[in-house]
Amino acid sequence: MIKESLRQILDRIPDSVTLVAVSKTKPNSDILEAYESGQRIFGENKVQELTQKYEDLPKDIEWHMIGHLQSNKVKYIAPFVHLIHGIDSFKLLKEVNKQGEKNDRIIPVLLQFHIAQEDTKFGFSLDEAADMLSSTEYKQLCNVQIKGVMGMATFTSDSRQVREEFHDLKLIFDKLKKQFFNGNSDFEIISMGMSGDYELAIEQGSNMIRVGSSIFGGRH
Numbered sequence: 001m002i003k004e005s006l007r008q009i010l011d012r013i014p015d016s017v018t019l020v021a022v023s024k025t026k027p028n029s030d031i032l033e034a035y036e037s038g039q040r041i042f043g044e045n046k047v048q049e050l051t052q053k054y055e056d057l058p059k060d061i062e063w064h065m066i067g068h069l070q071s072n073k074v075k076y077i078a079p080f081v082h083l084i085h086g087i088d089s090f091k092l093l094k095e096v097n098k099q100g101e102k103n104d105r106i107i108p109v110l111l112q113f114h115i116a117q118e119d120t121k122f123g124f125s126l127d128e129a130a131d132m133l134s135s136t137e138y139k140q141l142c143n144v145q146i147k148g149v150m151g152m153a154t155f156t157s158d159s160r161q162v163r164e165e166f167h168d169l170k171l172i173f174d175k176l177k178k179q180f181f182n183g184n185s186d187f188e189i190i191s192m193g194m195s196g197d198y199e200l201a202i203e204q205g206s207n208m209i210r211v212g213s214s215i216f217g218g219r220h
């Protein structure tokens with residue numbers, strides 16, 4: 001089942017779009033089934049679960065932290081995390097930098113933007129991010145690398161609204177690219193789209209989708 005679902009999604013998306021298989025709450029056996037059919041990129045949203053799965057599963061898996069991250073927990077994932085999607089404050093970015101330094105690595109991250117109508121979703125506004133990126137304090141961070149942006153659309157069946165929100169994130173990406181990352185080919189990722197809306201997201205410029213339930217089935 002997992003293999004077939006994975007195949008169907010990969011068949012439907014362009015090669016230029018990276019699929020993050022969101023395995024939160026799912027057992028290692030499910031992850032291994034996806035792994036055996038070639039999937040190497042997995043996403044988790046809880047630090048403890050992510051750390052445990054990292055320890056238990058093959059070491060060539062690229063683990064993405066996609067959920068809300070508390071500063072005091074960065075240290076647990078800093079040694080191995082491949083990409084942190086949810087950087088939503090300067091404070092958190094500075095902590096990731098500090099832990100990157102301790103682990104002698106440069107940690108790749110995405111800035112999360114608040115594009116949804118709901119106020120429960122975390123993230124920067126464009127102004128807040130621009131302030132941070134203009135600051136001298138930011139320019140001194142040597143152990144983080146901002147690789148792009150991430151966002152979540154409102155949970156709604158109104159596809160017009162979802163499309164607009166994804167479009168907003170694409171515009172934010174373009175503005176930041178022009179103003180702060182011009183000529184920097186490492187700033188390239190637009191992480192948007194989940195099981196219910198990844199096709200809309202790709203249509204609006206996503207090149208990284210985070211898909212859970214369409215691969216592994218529903219969660220309780």
Ligand SMILES: *Cc1c(COP(=O)(O)O)cnc(C)c1O
Binds near residue numbers: 024210214
């Ligand atoms: C759970 C989760 C997903 C995947 O959601 P599905 O609807 O199961 O595809 C994507 N992104 C984030 C941030 C999540 O927490």
